[in-house]
Amino acid sequence: MADRKIPITGHTELITLLATPIRHSLSPTIHNAAFEKLGMDKVYLVFEVGQDGLEDAVNGLKAMQVRGWNVSMPNKTAIIQYLDQVSPVTKLCGAVNTVVNDNGVLTGTSTDGTGWVHAIEENSGSIKGKKVVLLGAGGAAIAILAQAALDGASEIAVFNKNDAFWDRAMEKVQLIDQETDCHVTLHDIDDQADLKACIEAADILTNATSVGMKPHEDTCLVEEEDLHEGLVVMDCVYNPKDTLLLKRAKKKGCICVSGIYMMLYQGAASFKLWTGEDMPLDYVREKIGL
Numbered sequence: 001m002a003d004r005k006i007p008i009t010g011h012t013e014l015i016t017l018l019a020t021p022i023r024h025s026l027s028p029t030i031h032n033a034a035f036e037k038l039g040m041d042k043v044y045l046v047f048e049v050g051q052d053g054l055e056d057a058v059n060g061l062k063a064m065q066v067r068g069w070n071v072s073m074p075n076k077t078a079i080i081q082y083l084d085q086v087s088p089v090t091k092l093c094g095a096v097n098t099v100v101n102d103n104g105v106l107t108g109t110s111t112d113g114t115g116w117v118h119a120i121e122e123n124s125g126s127i128k129g130k131k132v133v134l135l136g137a138g139g140a141a142i143a144i145l146a147q148a149a150l151d152g153a154s155e156i157a158v159f160n161k162n163d164a165f166w167d168r169a170m171e172k173v174q175l176i177d178q179e180t181d182c183h184v185t186l187h188d189i190d191d192q193a194d195l196k197a198c199i200e201a202a203d204i205l206t207n208a209t210s211v212g213m214k215p216h217e218d219t220c221l222v223e224e225e226d227l228h229e230g231l232v233v234m235d236c237v238y239n240p241k242d243t244l245l246l247k248r249a250k251k252k253g254c255i256c257v258s259g260i261y262m263m264l265y266q267g268a269a270s271f272k273l274w275t276g277e278d279m280p281l282d283y284v285r286e287k288i289g290l
């Protein structure tokens with residue numbers, strides 16, 4: 001936790017995160033470190049709020065003229081009904097993680113995909129014209145899909161199991177394919193030959209499923225032999241930081257990007273929307289041990 005040097009007074013402003021369960025979140029550490037470094041008299045606090053308490057919480061924050069807040073599960077879609085407007089990326093992905101309050105007008109957006117784009121571009125240059133293979137079609141995957149399509153990826157092949165996520169995935173894939181210049185397709189992840197061929201033709205591979213996450217860190221959806229040198233491999237899973245996918249990718253000479261950077265950069269994008277300032281990334285990286 002950052003050491004707060006600015007005293008909390010009657011002037012201190014609140015930024016919050018509404019979700020449940022959420023006490024484990026890294027966001028307070030990230031934002032409070034940034035506020036402290038920039039001498040901003042603000043504090044970021046987490047509140048355990050689910051869908052039942054969401055409307056009251058939003059009305060309360062609005063009445064208190066709170067500048068902004070994050071939401072996470074289970075509120076990322078439910079929040080939309082309480083907002084005045086949403087961003088282009090939210091229109092495509094149907095989710096919000098950041099709300100900005102401009103004098104009572106609430107605008108929602110998702111910075112998860114921006115975090116992904118920034119993490120990839122920092123390591124391997126622009127995503128414009130790139131071919132992407134995206135594993136997963138849950139919340140993180142669809143936010144990445146929408147932002148990557150808006151930001152100029154040329155083709156995105158989404159691979160998912162034929163599970164509870166499939167029908168919504170098909171709907172989102174069709175919408176994003178229609179509404180952007182990116183060619184988006186949905187594939188069955190159990191079709192190993194198709195997955196192998198798409199990875200072979202890709203510039204970027206991202207795992208946005210929960211496979212590989214602790215306590216199942218010995219699991220991975222991609223065989224080492226299916227990876228190639230120069231492929232950018234990003235794993236949204238950041239616990240452990242060095243996932244089995246990233247270990248395999250490193251052995252094959254891929255450009256590896258940890259999901260912790262996506263986490264940090266989605267926070268930086270929210271921070272910019274609330275404060276107008278760039279997050280002091282070097283300082284925050286040090287605080288979260290990156």
Ligand code: NAD
Nearest residue numbers: 136137138139140141165208209210213236237259262263
């Ligand atoms: P979600 O529950 O919305 O989606 C889960 C996805 O994983 C679905 O597509 C599901 O089909 C797939 N899946 C689950 N088990 C699978 C299996 N055995 N084989 C193949 N696919 C399987 O979850 P989410 O919110 O999208 O999060 C997904 C992962 O991304 C989590 O590990 C989460 O911690 C991580 N995440 C990271 C960041 C970040 O900033 N780095 C942000 C959001 C989520």
